[in-house]
Amino acid sequence: MKKPLLGFCLALSLTVLPSHAESMRQAVQRTLDENPEIQEARSVRLAYEQEIDQAKANYLPKIDVSAGYGLERANTPFTRGFGGTNQRGGVNQFGRTESSVQFRQMIFDGFETPHEVDRFTFKTDAQAYRVFGRSEIIGLQAAQTYIEMLRNRDLLDLAQENLDTHRSIFSQIRLRTERGVGRRSDLDQATGRLANAESNFLAQQGNLQDAETGYYRVIGVLPKTLEEAPSPSKENGDIPSNLDDAIELALANHPTLKEAESDIKESKAQHETASAPFYPRVDFEVSYDNNDDTGGIRGVNEDLTAMVRVRYNLFNGGRDIARRRQTAHEIAQAKNIRDNTYRQVMESVRLAWVAYQTLNNQMAFFESHRTSSIKTLEAYKRQFNIGQRTLLDLLDTTNEVYMASIAYTDAMYNELAARYRILAGMGKLNRFLGTDLPEEIKPITEEQQADARFFN
Secondary structure (H helix, E strand, C coil): CCCCCCHHHHHHHHHHCCCCCECHHHHHHHHHHHCHHHHHHHHHHHHHHHHHHHHHHHHCCEEEEEEEEEEEEECCHHHHHHCCCCCCCCCEEEEEEEEEEEEEEEEECCCHHHHHHHHHHHHHHHHHHHHHHHHHHHHHHHHHHHHHHHHHHHHHHHHHHHHHHHHHHHHHHHHHHHCCCCCHHHHHHHHHHHHHHHHHHHHHHHHHHHHHHHHHHHHCCCCCCECCCCCCCCCCCCCCCCHHHHHHHHHHHCHHHHHHHHHHHHHHHHHHHCCHHHCCEEEEEEEEEEEEEECCEEEEEEEEEEEEEEECCCCCCCHHHHHHHHHHHHHHHHHHHHHHHHHHHHHHHHHHHHHHHHHHHHHHHHHHHHHHHHHHHHHHHHHHHCCCCCHHHHHHHHHHHHHHHHHHHHHHHHHHHHHHHHHHHCCCHHHHHCCCCCHHHCCHHHHHHHHHHHHC
């Protein structure tokens, strides 16, 4: 691929950034490190992980301590019958002191705690896959922006070459006209074609500036000198040999599909949690109370209990049954989302593959057309100089060379972009580029499985 270096389009970049070339990997890495969408997804993933610890807290005992001091005014049968030092018509008033310690350990809660731990674990995993998915999508956007920058620089180079050719033809025709050996109509025609070439050049300048703006929006810096984009290939194993293999890899690795599967597991765990109220709850409780001057009676009251308590709700107005039905419908909803995601992944890979295959098959024809047009133009220039070709033949062939070169360049970069779309559809784009992804893409269940394999 050509790497045009035009002073006017590099001047702004060189005033802002160092002059060394930037690779696609560096551009994508910068995007991943600074993109706010990925940073937001990472923060959500970390927040969800704390919910797992909150759920696990129910396995541990709870200890509560309380203390208080104040006044108590008691008017009870006891104070009226027996009186006291502060008795006023059967009413005793003392300074009251309270202190207590309570220890409670859950023994059985209808399996609510283990199911809640599972639910928040799968919820965290789904967000981890979401971070991975956003990294692939944002990485693809950065790669496409990088490719668009290369494309527009090459197209500007072609527009410059086309303009130079028309200027040369115009100068030649004007010189002939001034010497009286050329026709005025030829000069007018050359003038019009030159104006069109200048217009095309200015339009492409604008397109390049738009591409620079898009590059800044996605990657966060103005583009400088860019290296040639690496091309994924079948020969290196980057791209599968056929569509079926690409679809198989996509269905096995696509992070959005894995996210949907984790959402189903979360919904199932939540459904099991909804069954907890149908079981009794068993707790082991120890409490110690130390109160002074309570109930209108002077003296210390101590109470120590150690109990196994069973609590069982017999009727809750149908709320628990409705909750159970709700979670069942949420499982069905999660499955429908998974099925829709499956179709979207299939569609994305198929479209990218068809585009890649079509353009790949067309490249030889685009190249042949461009090469033939260039050879024809060279021959027509020689024939025009000896009067065997008209100016119209020369100008038309010059325009054909320009259009054929544009078509070839567009096809080349479109085919490259399709290759990257295939990689992203299989969840392998960042792996191909060698970029570093955030730690938050790692699902907890896979880490637990890895630990289990290690210890076994």
